[in-house]
Amino acid sequence: MIARVWALALNTxxxxxxxxxxxxxxxxxxxxxxxxxxxxxISVGDELHVIVNTGLTAVSLLGVMxxxxxxxxxxxxxLDKRTVYTILSKPVRRGEFILGKYLGLVLTxxxxxxxxxxxxxxxxxxxxxxxxxxxxxTPPSGGAVFWHQLHGGRITGALxxxxxxxxxxxxxxxxxxxxxSSASTPILSAVxxxxxxxxxxxxxxxxxxxxxLGRIRTGGLASQFFLQVLYYLTPNLSMFDLRDPxxxxxxxxxxxxxxxxxxAGYAAVMLLAATLIFRRRRF
Amino acid sequence: MNAPAIKAVGLRVxxxxxxxxxxxxxxxxxxxxxxxxxxxxxxxxxxxxxTTTIKSLVGLLQPDGGEAWILGRPxxxxxxxxxxxxxxxxxxxxxxxxxxxxxxxxxxxxxxDRLTRRKRAGELLERVGLAGAADRRVRQFSKxxxxxxxxxxxxxxxxxxxxxxxxxxxxxxxxxxxVRGLILDLKARGRTIFFSSHIxxxxxxxxxxxxxxxxxxxxxxxxxxxxxxxxVLAVELVLAGVGAELEKELAARARRSRREGAELYLWAxxxxxxxxxxxxxxxxxxxxxxxxRTRESLEDHFLRVQGQAGAGGSGGERP
Numbered sequence: 192m193i194a195r196v197w198a199l200a201l202n203t204x205x206x207x208x209x210x211x212x213x214x215x216x217x218x219x220x221x222x223x224x225x226x227x228x229x230x231x232x233i234s235v236g237d238e239l240h241v242i243v244n245t246g247l248t249a250v251s252l253l254g255v256m257x258x259x260x261x262x263x264x265x266x267x268x269x270l271d272k273r274t275v276y277t278i279l280s281k282p283v284r285r286g287e288f289i290l291g292k293y294l295g296l297v298l299t300x301x302x303x304x305x306x307x308x309x310x311x312x313x314x315x316x317x318x319x320x321x322x323x324x325x326x327x328x329t330p331p332s333g334g335a336v337f338w339h340q341l342h343g344g345r346i347t348g349a350l351x352x353x354x355x356x357x358x359x360x361x362x363x364x365x366x367x368x369x370x371x372s373s374a375s376t377p378i379l380s381a382v383x384x385x386x387x388x389x390x391x392x393x394x395x396x397x398x399x400x401x402x403x404l405g406r407i408r409t410g411g412l413a414s415q416f417f418l419q420v421l422y423y424l425t426p427n428l429s430m431f432d433l434r435d436p437x438x439x440x441x442x443x444x445x446x447x448x449x450x451x452x453x454x455a456g457y458a459a460v461m462l463l464a465a466t467l468i469f470r471r472r473r474f
Numbered sequence: 475m476n477a478p479a480i481k482a483v484g485l486r487v488x489x490x491x492x493x494x495x496x497x498x499x500x501x502x503x504x505x506x507x508x509x510x511x512x513x514x515x516x517x518x519x520x521x522x523x524x525t526t527t528i529k530s531l532v533g534l535l536q537p538d539g540g541e542a543w544i545l546g547r548p549x550x551x552x553x554x555x556x557x558x559x560x561x562x563x564x565x566x567x568x569x570x571x572x573x574x575x576x577x578x579x580x581x582x583x584x585x586x587d588r589l590t591r592r593k594r595a596g597e598l599l600e601r602v603g604l605a606g607a608a609d610r611r612v613r614q615f616s617k618x619x620x621x622x623x624x625x626x627x628x629x630x631x632x633x634x635x636x637x638x639x640x641x642x643x644x645x646x647x648x649x650x651x652x653v654r655g656l657i658l659d660l661k662a663r664g665r666t667i668f669f670s671s672h673i674x675x676x677x678x679x680x681x682x683x684x685x686x687x688x689x690x691x692x693x694x695x696x697x698x699x700x701x702x703x704x705x706v707l708a709v710e711l712v713l714a715g716v717g718a719e720l721e722k723e724l725a726a727r728a729r730r731s732r733r734e735g736a737e738l739y740l741w742a743x744x745x746x747x748x749x750x751x752x753x754x755x756x757x758x759x760x761x762x763x764x765x766x767r768t769r770e771s772l773e774d775h776f777l778r779v780q781g782q783a784g785a786g787g788s789g790g791e792r793p
Binding site for chain 2 (some may be wrong): 194195197198199202205206209235272273274276277279280281284364441471473474
């Protein structure tokens with residue numbers, strides 16, 4: 192089973208990296224990282240915070256874009272181009288096919304996000320904090336200049352964790368995209384995945400909103416029920432947003448491993464749903 | 475006793491295109507059995523259910539009723555496809571892969587190791603005549619080359635059972651000749667080959683047994699020698715030295731006649747009528763050049779049974 196899933200994943204990765212859209216997204220991401228310095232300069236006294244925030248957002252958005260643009264057409268394209276015929280007539284289970292496609296795209300997204308993260312970290316460490324050399328009696332040596340330039344932003348564990356959790360979030364969104372892709376057209380899948388992403392980013396506000404509705408005595412049982420269902424169905428993506436600890440050095444939350452488990456569980460449910468839908472399909 | 479290479483009992487497929495659209499019957503209780511080391515031809519008009527049968531056998535389509543087995547294992551199980559090769563009618567591949575990479579990918583799905591994969595890909599590309607294009611992207615392939623690659627991928631696991639859907643489609647005469655050779659070679663190596671085709675001469679030349687499908691039902695199945703057993707369609711008679719008077723008389727007695735230069739061609743309905751014509755021709759001073767029986771070809775058989783099935787009103791049911 193592992194060999195088959197790996198073969199499918201590797202092939203999906205190979206297919207995705209030949210897609211020019213990916214490089215365009217990567218260039219846009221790098222441009223956003225470069226632009227962060229300009230944003231930092233116009234914000235008074237908060238330069239590094241703005242750069243970290245913008246960099247983390249760029250990495251996260253790159254992953255989301257890959258999920259939406261590539262992920263939503265992942266299964267549909269196989270059906271449309273009928274490449275699925277020669278694959279599913281081999282000893283490949285439909286669940287293995289879904290898992291292989293999913294892992295291939297996760298691998299693609301992780302590689303792209305890792306590249307952008309590396310670019311961002313180098314930029315942040317080397318250039319972002321560049322400041323005039325302090326005046327000294329003798330001209331500074333080359334080594335001193337280099338050391339000074341390395342006194343940009345400090346790469347903390349929280350910053351690395353924030354980058355890693357962006358990738359965890361993207362793994363969840365790709366699972367959602369694959370689920371929609373197994374059931375509908377790429378355009379509809381892209382719309383639905385984007386809606387789930389937006390709802391997932393906002394879902395942590397739902398309990399507060401329900402409290403508020405209760406306090407002001409508006410909203411009937413139906414709206415309460417709808418909000419409750421929405422809360423449990425959409426992934427709570429705010430769990431993977433560690434920008435606050437990374438930017439403000441407030442310390443990482445203690446339940447990181449639980450959050451990873453939650454991501455794995457949500458992705459597994461999405462992939463199971465995709466498999467059940469795909470198993471009913473006739474080719 | 476070995477399980478049959480392919481077996482289907484009561485296969486039933488109904489296509490339901492949409493809520494408001496009428497459902498269409500793909501297969502109506504199809505029974506089928508193909509023994510090991512047989513070459514089996516599957517014949518039918520467009521929409522008769524050939525591809526539907528094949529898709530049910532290779533796991534691409536879950537039938538609404540009945541069951542199918544490949545080498546004794548249920549066709550719906552992935553393990554049944556471990557010793558199965560399948561080439562679809564118009565195969566499609568990842569266009570960014572080369573022919574060699576394509577075969578390597580399919581070989582990986584069977585869990586073959588790197589060395590075996592490399593060796594197998596080289597051998598198969600040679601065998602289907604694509605050795606010269608091994609490292610070219612599939613995007614640059616012609617239709618015939620894609621069809622050849624389709625055959626190669628079906629053989630990547632050296633299958634015991636091979637199912638080919640219209641394998642001659644898109645091939646030039648050389649390609650068709652090569653595929654015929656390949657099928658006979660596989661048969662000689664003990665493999666079972668099940669193939670659908672519109673080209674009845676290929677079926678007649680290659681198959682041990684054949685089945686004819688009409689509107690989702692099997693209307694004829696058996697060994698070719700039995701299906702076409704000695705049924706004489708006409709007796710052809712070629713005469714020389716026939717005068718105008720005699721020609722008129724013979725033409726009136728024959729089913730059909732045609733003059734070609736000095737020779738008169740006559741077709742009699744059966745052997746008794748031919749005897750009668752010969753006696754009259756000889757007594758009238760004509761010479762008999764040839765006398766031969768025209769037996770039923772697979773094409774004649776196909777048209778006859780299809781016509782009978784159509785007349786019998788065996789059209790697909792409308793649930």
